Each structure stands twice: as structure tokens, then as C-alpha cells.
Amino acid sequence: MIVGEVVGNIWATRKEDGLTGLKFLVVQPEASLSASRPSNFIAVDRIGAGVGDKVMVTRGSAASYMDENKTLPIDALIIGIIDAVEVERGEGNG
Amino acid sequence: MIVGEVVGNIWATRKEDGLTGLKFLVVQPEASLSASRPSNFIAVDRIGAGVGDKVMVTRGSAASYMDENKTLPIDALIIGIIDAVEVERGEGNG
Amino acid sequence: MIVGEVVGNIWATRKEDGLTGLKFLVVQPEASLSASRPSNFIAVDRIGAGVGDKVMVTRGSAASYMDENKTLPIDALIIGIIDAVEVERGEGNG
Amino acid sequence: MIVGEVVGNIWATRKEDGLTGLKFLVVQPEASLSASRPSNFIAVDRIGAGVGDKVMVTRGSAASYMDENKTLPIDALIIGIIDAVEVERGEGNG
């Protein structure tokens, strides 16, 4: 999972069937000191995240396992709103 | 999901079985200010997108979950035509 | 999917069970003007592609969905031989 | 799988259902001499890893196959605590 911040909203009326009612948010990945900044991306949210929240995001097809009964064509899911990160070593880009 | 723009069409008569009848479009990922521009790629469209539309695209094997009864060997699917993006922070590359 | 050109063949006698009889080809991804050239890779072909053909390739685990009855450990599949690409905008690296 | 070092902890009270009780750790990928350093990421741990441990991590949706009876929306799993690496060739970034 990666750490990012919710920075915006996105709307799409015309969508694939099965995605109606899902909330899509714009997420900015946390910057690493030594890597080039990755691009913003869109993630589905079901836990009530909003702009300004620091979140954990699952990317790739694992994001589509959010429902045990069906798999939806989504590739990013906010799985947690972060309370605290404690990094004892490394560059602080936890 | 990433945001991109439909920039073209692609045709392939000889194809894997099961892909006949699918529409393939060329998508240009939205440029980020700080990252190097990613390459164009090909995505399947089932919702009527066309050249000039700004779209949300699911990449990876989650794209193949577009049909609950079978999984097709495709790795990119246009899942929505974007009406509006509202980014309150970040670089504006929502 | 990405666009690439078949540039060679590869042979491996000792293989994982289940992969016997599959044809493996070396694919060179189409160069983008602004991105660094990605590396060549190996893809499975079942539609009769050969050296010099411009092809559409599905990458990642979706490539293993080529057979509905089993999933093979392959991560790239040639899904179409390209007849034409028509890019109306962008950098022409469709 | 990649090699990394556990460098911290992360807490998220509000989470996707099904993830309650899982332990999340911050992992720093081992630096390669010639590649740019990849960013830290978050991985699930079920084998008792802690800060300072050198670990093998599975990334992508394969991480969600940790339980045969269900698939969880996670994309990184610590699968082993490394005892020793013996690299006979290459750059030593095993």
C-alpha cells in the first residue's frame, strides 16, 4: 500500500455498469525525498475519506477485491485513514 | 485509476478469440508537472467514449473484470467519461 | 495494452509444466517521444504474429486469462496484429 | 519479490471491513546502486517482523492470496524474514 493525501473530487456521469454509486477521489502520493514524484491518481473510497485526509491506498487488481461477491473494474481503493506513522529509520517518506 | 484523454483509434483484424467486437482507443495519460510523461496506451471502451473525451481508465488485470461471467485478456478499460475534476491541493494534475 | 513490434524469437527447452507448445516472441515497445524507452520483453503469441509485425500486447496477469479453463503463469500476451492506428492528437506514439 | 527493511509502523483506526486486526509496517526497499531509490511503502505482516528486520515482500494482487478462503484488498505482504543472501554476480543489490 502507499501513503497519500486526498486532494480533490472527480465526477463522471457516464460510467461502466456496476460502478454507479461509488465515490471517486483524487489522491496525491506522498513525496519521496529521492524519487521523482509520482502522478496523482483516482481511488475509490468507501470509508468516508475527504480532502485533506492522509490515507493508505491499495493499488492494482487487489483493489477490486473489496467485495467478496463480485469484482469491479477498479484499480485503486482507499483502505484506511491514517492516524499516525512512526518511522525509525529511512528517509521519512513513510 | 488514471485520468487521460482519448486521442485516437486503433484497428486489428487478427485478434485473440473473445476480443472480437470490442472497441480499442488510444489514450494519452494526463501530464503531471513533475513526472516524466507516461506513454500512450490502448484501452477498451464500452461506454461510448471518443476522441477528445477526458476519461478515467482502470489499468492492470482489474480491467478484465468488466464482465462477471468471463475474464478477457485486456489490461486497460475506460470506466468513466469525466464531467469535472476539483483539486483543492496538489499540482493540478488530478 | 501497449503497442510494440515483434523483433525476435526465444527458445527455452526446460520450462514450467503447462507452457509446453506455447510460442514466445521478443517484443520491442514502441518508443515514446518524451519517455525513456522501455525494455524489450517476452510475450506469448497464439495468433500467428512474426518478426516485423506491429502488435497490441496485454501485460500483467490479465495475459493469463487467455484460456477460460486454466490460468497459466505468463504475464504478456499478443492480443492483436495492428492494421492501422489513427492518432488525432498527442505525440504520435500511439 | 523484493528485499526491504522494516523501518516503521503505521496506524489507521478507520479501515475497510475485513482488514481489522492486520498489522501494517512501513518497508524501505533495498537501494540499488544504479537505479533511483524506490519509495517506502506499507506491507501487511503476519509472521512477526519488526523494525530493523530485512524481509522479502510480495507486491501486487498476489499479496491478497495470503488466505485461501478470501481475498483482501491489500497489495503488499511480508512473506519471509531473511536469514542470508548470497549474490555471486551482479551489483550486490540482491
Add this chain to the structure above:
Amino acid sequence: MIVGEVVGNIWATRKEDGLTGLKFLVVQPEASLSASRPSNFIAVDRIGAGVGDKVMVTRGSAASYMDENKTLPIDALIIGIIDAVEVERGEGNG
């Protein structure tokens, strides 16, 4: 699939259940002339590869499809020991 060379061994006594008995090898991806060298990674081997062998490796969750009856949390599998590569065009980094 990518082409790489086996350059070492790795040992981990404490592991996820289900991975006991698997052989893990350090693989160095073949260098491309024009791309930055990717990092070494760890792959499972079931076909008897050893240090110095040039191998084809499947990455991502497709690697976990090596057994039809269960899916293991691994993301790289050596699927073939390469006899020969014949590249007629491109950069020779087949």
C-alpha cells in the same frame, strides 16, 4: 516475461505458511542499452535453475498461478531456462 540471469540465493527460515519448501533465487534483469537498470529481485524456481543461468521470469500475480489448485503469495516465477534468443531488430536487449 522478462529475461534475467540468476545471480544468487536467498534464505528465509521464518516464512508465510504455504511457502515452505520453495526455492528462492536472486535474479538480475538483463540490462537494456537505453533504460536505467532495474533492480535485482527474488523469484521462485521449480525447474532447477541455478546461478549463471539465463532465465525467463513471469512477474506479478500471474506467478502465483503455478499451481492450479491453490494460489500462493508470490510475485515472480522462473518459467524457463533460455537456450537461445534471436533478435533481428531492436537494441539487442532481448
